Structures are given as structure tokens and as C-alpha cells.
Amino acid sequence: MVSKSKVCRKCRVFVSGKKCSTCGETDFSTTYAGIAVIMDPNKSEVAKKMDVSIPGKYALKVR
Numbered sequence: 308m309v310s311k312s313k314v315c316r317k318c319r320v321f322v323s324g325k326k327c328s329t330c331g332e333t334d335f336s337t338t339y340a341g342i343a344v345i346m347d348p349n350k351s352e353v354a355k356k357m358d359v360s361i362p363g364k365y366a367l368k369v370r
């Protein structure tokens with residue numbers, strides 16, 4: 308069984324469980340555009356633009 312990737316609507320991180328491991332939200336979307344993998348939020352311009360402070364895989368846009 309293939310499950311589609313979900314992203315948290317609030318922080319845009321990719322979620323594999325029932326709850327967002329980053330912010331605790333349970334409101335997810337499967338409609339997103341672009342993927343950014345943030346390894347070091349402090350050194351990443353993308354992370355600053357996205358307001359990300361926790362390393363992980365993020366969607367650039369979530370609908």
C-alpha cells in the first residue's frame with residue numbers, strides 16, 4: 308500500500324505519522340509544491356525565508 312506524502316499546513320514539514328513531530332498539528336495537506344531539505348536552519352537562507360528552526364524535509368508551498 309502506497310501512502311501519499313503529507314505535509315503539515317502550519318510548519319510545512321513532511322509528516323509520516325498522525326501528528327506533526329515539529330509543531331504537534333494534526334492538520335495536513337497532500338497538495339504542495341517544491342521540497343526543501345534543511346540540515347542546518349541557522350546557516351540556511353531558505354530556512355530563514357521559510358521561518359524554519361528545526362532540521363527536516365519541508366514543502367516550499369502548501370495549499
Ligand SMILES: [Zn+2]
Nearest residue numbers: 315318327330
Ligand atoms: Zn507542523
